[in-house]
Amino acid sequence: MHDIADLAGSAHDLNASTVVEALLERETLGPTGVGHGVALPHARIAGLEEVLGVFLLLEKPIDFDAVDRQPVDLVFALLAPEEAGVEHLKALALVSRTLRDPALCTKLRANRDAATLYTILTEAEAVKAA
Structure with a gap:
């Protein structure tokens, strides 16, 4: 959770301690x-104005207490405003649907470049919306 919080903190100018606390x-x-x-860790955080991801x-899969007891190497964290209702749930459903696609997960695991990973994730949504 600390790595997620550190990344969220630097990418979205958030307090990493607040993010860790909310996720835990x-x-x-x-x-x-x-x-x-x-x-798909997620949490509501006071002061946010929009849902962030x-x-x-992960280079080395970790235990995440997953339902299938398998280690985790793909993590998509969602952070939402405290008062976000439907937007948070819609975002969580979208990410969940996207990462349920085995072919997409295989593509993600085969790439290490941040721009490529972003493209894979955003193109998946564009295809589903079309």
Whole structure:
């Protein structure tokens, strides 16, 4: 969670400690490792104005208490404003649907370049919207 918080902090100008605390608090409600090497940690954070995301491709898979007990190497964290209702749920559903695609996950795992990873993730949504 600390790596997620550090990345979110630098990418979105957030306090990393606040992000870690919110993610860990949410994780106590139930694990966000959804299976097949994917985790979708998410939390609501006071002061945010929009839903933000952070994607990590881990070099070495970690235990994330996933439902299938498999280690996780693809992590997409969502951070939402405290008052975000539907937007947070829509974003979480979109990311979940996207990362349920085995072919897309294979593409993500085969690439290490940040720009390529971004393109893979954003093109997946563009194709589904068309």
